[in-house]
Amino acid sequence: MAIESRNKLKTFFETGDIPTQEEFWDVIDSYVHQQDDGILIVDSPEKEKYFGIGKIKAASRLGVQAGGRDNTLVSFHDKKGQPVCYFSFPSQKEEQTGFSIDEGSARGLLSRFLIQKGTGNIGIGTVFPTQKLDIQSLTSAGVTGLKIQNLATLKNQGWILGQTASGDNSDGALSLYENDTRESGGRMTFLVGGNVGINESLPDTTFQVSRSVNDPKTDLDLISGTGIVVIGPITSNIVADYRGMQARKGEYIGTQLSLETDTFNLQRLGGDILFHGDDSVNASFKGIITDDGKLGLGTVTPQERVDIAGAIKIGSTTGENEGTIRFTGTDFEGYKSGAWVSLTAGNGPWTHPAGNTVYYSSGSTSRVGIGTNTVNATLSVLDTETVTQGNTAALIRNNSQTNSSGLDDNRVGIQVDCSGTWGGDPKSKNVGLYVAQVAGQTNSASNIAAVMNGNVVIGGMVSGKQLLGTSSSNVLSIQNGVKPDGIAETDSVQLYSDMLNNIPTLHIMRGNADTIKLYKETALTAADAATVSDSYTAVEKAVIVNLRTRLNQLEAKLISMGLLTAPV
Numbered sequence: 001m002a003i004e005s006r007n008k009l010k011t012f013f014e015t016g017d018i019p020t021q022e023e024f025w026d027v028i029d030s031y032v033h034q035q036d037d038g039i040l041i042v043d044s045p046e047k048e049k050y051f052g053i054g055k056i057k058a059a060s061r062l063g064v065q066a067g068g069r070d071n072t073l074v075s076f077h078d079k080k081g082q083p084v085c086y087f088s089f090p091s092q093k094e095e096q097t098g099f100s101i102d103e104g105s106a107r108g109l110l111s112r113f114l115i116q117k118g119t120g121n122i123g124i125g126t127v128f129p130t131q132k133l134d135i136q137s138l139t140s141a142g143v144t145g146l147k148i149q150n151l152a153t154l155k156n157q158g159w160i161l162g163q164t165a166s167g168d169n170s171d172g173a174l175s176l177y178e179n180d181t182r183e184s185g186g187r188m189t190f191l192v193g194g195n196v197g198i199n200e201s202l203p204d205t206t207f208q209v210s211r212s213v214n215d216p217k218t219d220l221d222l223i224s225g226t227g228i229v230v231i232g233p234i235t236s237n238i239v240a241d242y243r244g245m246q247a248r249k250g251e252y253i254g255t256q257l258s259l260e261t262d263t264f265n266l267q268r269l270g271g272d273i274l275f276h277g278d279d280s281v282n283a284s285f286k287g288i289i290t291d292d293g294k295l296g297l298g299t300v301t302p303q304e305r306v307d308i309a310g311a312i313k314i315g316s317t318t319g320e321n322e323g324t325i326r327f328t329g330t331d332f333e334g335y336k337s338g339a340w341v342s343l344t345a346g347n348g349p350w351t352h353p354a355g356n357t358v359y360y361s362s363g364s365t366s367r368v369g370i371g372t373n374t375v376n377a378t379l380s381v382l383d384t385e386t387v388t389q390g391n392t393a394a395l396i397r398n399n400s401q402t403n404s405s406g407l408d409d410n411r412v413g414i415q416v417d418c419s420g421t422w423g424g425d426p427k428s429k430n431v432g433l434y435v436a437q438v439a440g441q442t443n444s445a446s447n448i449a450a451v452m453n454g455n456v457v458i459g460g461m462v463s464g465k466q467l468l469g470t471s472s473s474n475v476l477s478i479q480n481g482v483k484p485d486g487i488a489e490t491d492s493v494q495l496y497s498d499m500l501n502n503i504p505t506l507h508i509m510r511g512n513a514d515t516i517k518l519y520k521e522t523a524l525t526a527a528d529a530a531t532v533s534d535s536y537t538a539v540e541k542a543v544i545v546n547l548r549t550r551l552n553q554l555e556a557k558l559i560s561m562g563l564l565t566a567p568v
Helices: 004-011 021-030 536-560
Strands: 040-044 049-053 062-064 071-078 085-087 097-104 108-116 123-124 131-137 142-148 159-165 173-176 186-190 195-200 207-209 230-231 238-241 245-253 257-259 273-275 287-289 295-296 307-310 325-327 331-337 341-344 358-361 366-368 379-381 457-459 475-478 493-500 503-512 517-519
Touching: 004 021, 131 142, 142 173, 517 536
Parallel strands: 049 062, 123 131, 195 207, 295 307, 366 379, 475 493
Antiparallel strands: 040 049, 071 085, 085 097, 097 108, 108 123, 142 159, 159 173, 173 186, 186 195, 230 238, 238 245, 245 257, 273 287, 287 295, 325 331, 331 341, 358 366, 457 475, 493 503, 503 517
């Protein structure tokens, strides 16, 4: 029996021929037999014919039962009859079964595409997909990837998403490539460990955006498409490159975008702006703009609106704003009342323009003159004012308030120190305060060298000691109208005025409390001019009595004045 072609089988039944037994068997063997060949044709519930291969009752128009050790369903062959592709179930294990498209090899069937039963997971290169799409490939030096390409575009040759096996620091990275998987085509990379790079295949930090410095659009500019990072819409954004940041704004004029600079807003809601803030940076190199609007340079705790720990250098300006200071190259000037006023004109760096009324000389010895530019001392004051009610050449007022209760908390109106090295002749004078001349009034009594309204003390101030009264030390004190509140130390003398018998009296009190009172007492009893004879006559007695009376009165007066110690 043989399988013959249809045309040959037709010759067995030509007119007048009687087919033989063998020819009938050839006809039977040349066609498919449902029972012997494992093919079942049945009617469906809809009375349609269902065709099953593998002695199964097909559940659809065509049903195929897996067979063979590879559980194949369908095989596809090339023109030479060689099988190149199979449909199969790759495993007998229920959790691993699925529909697979396989390729034949010397080791058996290799799955190229699998749809997993139960999960619907798709595996490419694996029969154990763990995700909806699981792509695996053993590529020791290359990329396992997925390519997407729209053939309608001419921009590039598509995009590839793949994992790298490189043997270097990018090993295991997930990258998005343009055109191909060469490094130059990498546009976004996720390294193992989490670092992400855009146009950077080996990102060094959690997120790194890079661009070739040879790219003319790397540098930010006021044209679109420049810079490395742009934050915000194209018409209002902040752009940055590896050298700086810039705020930009713009608008479209037709189809052309025009950009210009915009305000760069830092800490828009407040808070300090700190420069060089790392703890390892020296404080003198730091700067800050505080939340309350203070600027500090060389300090991070500015006390005033501008606080600079160092010097300030200024230059020139053509502006005319009140309160401005400039340096023209030869002169410091300040703009005041609509004009530039020299701060350094004249022979020294500081002077007032109107007749050198305030003058500062910058020689080896600095001097200041007020009202004169003939400065003969460190401070020279010349008052030439013409007045009708009197004037004062120099007035010093100390209105400071002290809240301390310390022993040495003193308020001094003027202090004079002559403490320099003395190199003159021993006969010359070292004078702390010298009033050379007080003249001009024709009434000489009106020419007064000094008027002191208050207590006068001669001597040094000693810590913890009063200058008047109790425990005062090493001073000659003059107090007007009030007796000191206590006794001075033994080496001190206190002068004060007090009322005695309704007469203002000068008192001199030593440190042992002995007091001498100086005043003009009333006259003693008038002297008796009677002649005294050789014998005690009545007259003699009267003279003696009179003399004794006067002496007694004188003694009492001296005692009352404190000029004589009273008898015990």
